[in-house]
């Protein structure tokens with residue numbers, strides 16, 4: 001299996017759609033910031049089941065394509081789109097090799113998706129290539145120093161081999177990296193947070209281990225060593241937890257990068 005196949009299998013494990021509900025507020029907030037309406041053609045790169053960007057953008061009247069390396073997510077995405085009464089074009093695609101014409105989209109988004117393509121420069125070039133002159137690229141990525149960035153470190157320390165051959169996905173949570181990976185686009189940056197909640201730290205760790213593809217895969221790879229990682233995750237969550245009633249509440253910070261592609265001529 002090559003790396004792309006391995007990544008597809010990893011992200012197809014568990015149920016991204018179940019995890020997506022925890023962060024689904026990020027997309028609508030970003031759509032409001034960028035401004036999306038009926039005249040816009042929108043691409044949601046690494047859309048998952050579309051709950052963050054693709055479906056809310058279609059509900060605003062935009063024409064939407066949602067693409068992802070793992071078409072398994074489209075089963076839930078199609079169901080959610082039907083429930084929302086909107087149509088999305090679902091396309092299997094690697095963020096680093098998008099099967100779309102140059103300059104096709106008015107708005108190109110990715111919430112915590114483009115960051116997982118191992119070749120950051122290729123993914124950045126593709127986001128820019130498919131966005132029309134004068135259009136907008138808007139992406140979110142976890143801060144390396146935030147809850148999710150640090151959690152990836154905890155998991156990474158327990159893995160026998162690194163999850164990816166590329167740079168750290170959370171490098172996309174640094175403005176300099178975004179500028180370097182998508183040159184020639186005028187970006188503004190700010191940070192935001194999403195608050196993750198669960199009935200308990202143990203329930204949260206087990207929910208992720210059952211549903212979040214990379215952790216499902218890590219658990220399977222670790223076999224008898226999984227309990228050590230589970231303990232490390234629970235200890236880490238206890239450090240970050242701000243709830244005092246036995247439940248879990250953590251703030252996960254992310255970088256919002258909004259870039260205007262220069263107009264033609």
Ligand SMILES: C[S@@+](CC[C@H](N)C(=O)[O-])C[C@H]1O[C@@H](n2cnc3c(N)ncnc32)[C@H](O)[C@@H]1O
Nearest residue numbers: 011046047048052069070094095111113116117
């Ligand atoms: C953390 S999820 C985010 C999904 C969605 N954007 C959301 O906010 O709900 C990461 C997504 O990236 C997809 N993905 C990972 N690597 C990819 C790649 N190289 N190209 C396209 N999609 C990829 C996964 O299948 C998964 O759907």
